[in-house]
Amino acid sequence: MQHPKTIHWGIIGLGKIAHKFAQDLSHVPNCKLYAVASRDQLKANRFSKSYGAQIAYSNYEALVEDQNVDAVYIATPHAFHNEHSILCLNHKKAVLCEKPFAMSLSEVDEMIATAKANNVLLMEALWTYYLPHYQFALNHLQQATYGQIKKIEADFGFQPEIDMTSRVFKKSLGGGSLLDIGIYPLFAALSTLGEPVQIESKATFFENGVDSSTLMLLSYANGVEAHLKSTLVEQTPSEAIFYCDNGIIKINSRFHEPSSVTVISEGNEDTYEFDYTTNGYNYEADHFNELIRQNKKESDIMTFDFSKKLITMLDTVRQQIGLTY
Known part of the structure; x- marks a missing residue:
């Protein structure tokens, strides 16, 4: 072999x-x-x-x-x-x-x-995208184990020390909450619901012009909504919650990194652990x-098309909130 x-x-x-x-x-x-x-x-x-x-x-x-x-x-x-x-x-x-x-x-x-x-x-x-807990949740959502998604709530917020010379805040380096952490709630919506028909965004800003917090509402043709948030001025639950016809799939804090998944259905609440031993x-x-x-030239998971849709959503939000680099 x-x-x-x-x-x-x-x-x-x-x-x-x-x-x-x-x-x-x-x-x-x-x-x-x-x-x-x-x-x-x-x-x-x-x-x-x-x-x-x-x-x-x-x-x-x-x-x-x-x-x-x-x-x-x-x-x-x-x-x-x-x-x-x-x-x-x-x-x-x-x-x-x-x-x-x-x-x-x-x-x-x-x-x-x-x-x-x-x-x-x-x-x-x-x-x-590759983390076992996320793949677990994604599989249940794609298979409609608990019915179709009715609503998504996803957030990512933490409160770092304010230092305008650091990468997180520096405008010349693409700082601010949207590009750094807002991408994760947007990813959660795109990977489960696809592209929305409409995005509505609003933001608050630091004095140097990068966003301190951004709220995003994504609307889909079937009436489903995704309520998303990123912020660098408060600690938030940093969960991704998928409300389905017959249950709730909640990716626990912090949903973007190794975590657990709680499923609430028919009066039962089960939490699944994934025994992570690495970052x-x-x-x-x-x-x-x-x-x-x-000898592949493109991932079959993180495809070029997916990356283009994700950056297009980020571009749309940036344009709506008036964030320019």
């Missing part, structure tokens, strides 16, 4: 999320963290040492020129996703790019076109590795 190809990973951008991804990559079979890159050599050295990468580069160009790198995880701020994805794709590297895929549909279109022109795999890293990034990495081994 042929041994699966070992995938050699590179990471560009070595912030908080890159640490979590690197930790989880060690739990994925037949792959290894081979190279990391930061504009700061000392930061790259420290990161490399922490996670056993063979090489630490002080610039992104050197990493993508390394012939031993098979796949690159892009964990730089939102505003650079397009630029860094295209850099990797033009060097024939498979790209797993953190969400949001880019800053606008036009940027996403450019990334997809570049991937196709180079015949290279590209995928948006929206890790929630949860290993599931999308494992999927991506298999795509490479199968």
Whole structure:
């Protein structure tokens, strides 16, 4: 029996999320963290040492020129996703790019076109899609186990220390609640109900012009509504609740990361646990590795079409609330 190809990973951008991804990559079979890159050599050295990468580069160009790198995880701020994805794709590297895929549909279109022109795999890293608890809920909703969805409520809110120089708040880096965390409630609606016929949005803002909170109402042709919220000024339940004909499926806090699912039906309430032992990034990495081994150029789960619909919804909300970058 042929041994699966070992995938050699590179990471560009070595912030908080890159640490979590690197930790989880060690739990994925037949792959290894081979190279990391930061504009700061000392930061790259420290990161490399922490996670056993063979090489630490002080610039992104050197990493993508390394012939031993098979796949690159892009964990730089939102505003650079397009630029860094295209850099990797033009060097024939498979790209797993953190969400949001880019800053606008036009940027996403450019990334997809570049991937196709180079015949290279590209995928948006929206890790929630691959988490077992989310797949469990999604399966029951798609199979209509408890009837059709009547309403969705999904929120994501936390209260970080206000620091306008940090990535979360900085306008030049795509800061604000919508792109950073509002994408998750929108994802919950899109992955279960598809595209809405109408979106209505309103927001509050920090002094620098990025949104502090955004409320979104999605309306569907069958009368179903999705009530969504993202905020950086209060701690919210951060749950996704699906009200169906014959029951409620609730993805417990925080729904976008490893969690549990509670099903309420016919007077019974059952909570399902999923025995997570990692941060949860290993599931999308494992999927991506298999795509490479199968010589696929697009995910059958996180498709280009899905990513384009998601960024289009984000663009629509941004336009409605007057958020410009």
